[in-house]
Amino acid sequence: MTKRNSSIVLSNKERAPELGHRMDPHQQFRSKFTQQPGRLLCNHCGAIGFHKRWYVDVAESENLKRTGTAQAVLCPGCTRIDEGIHEGEVILESLLLASDKDALMGLIKHTEGKCWHDNPFARIASIAEEGGRMEIRTTTRWLATRIGKELHKAFKGELEIKPIPREKFVRVYWSQQSPAIGKKESMTGRKGVT
């Protein structure tokens, strides 16, 4: 550990209040819930919290719900959505929004599902569409980046990923102006899409 006088040199985390950053919901959770024994169950999305870790297990969620053995809470991912805390944005501009929207949305939702299983904090917070443009807000930078990469892999076009580290945010641009869909191998194996 480096020696420094923390009263003089403060990290960004320590300066969070003056920088206008809010406390991460996960930290709030730690202080609120980690002393609780047993499992936590998000009553909105079904994510399970146990020993400072959150994970997704549909069968276990069902069981916990049925037996009422978990403490019902709102998980950090749902809290982020609730409080409008976004770390990523995907901006899509494509004629496919008009010609093949189902395929686009299927891929976007499938990517969200996969990322959510890996990290229950990763969620789509909002989707807004106007004309040939769609804006998707995500609760993690990783999810926004993944959505951009999956769109690019499946439908080609142009992808630009712009991290804004200072703001803990990533802006992802994807555009594809061909009206014909360029489905690729990655579109297979999409079973489980809802």
Ligand SMILES: [Zn+2]
């Ligand atoms: Zn949740």
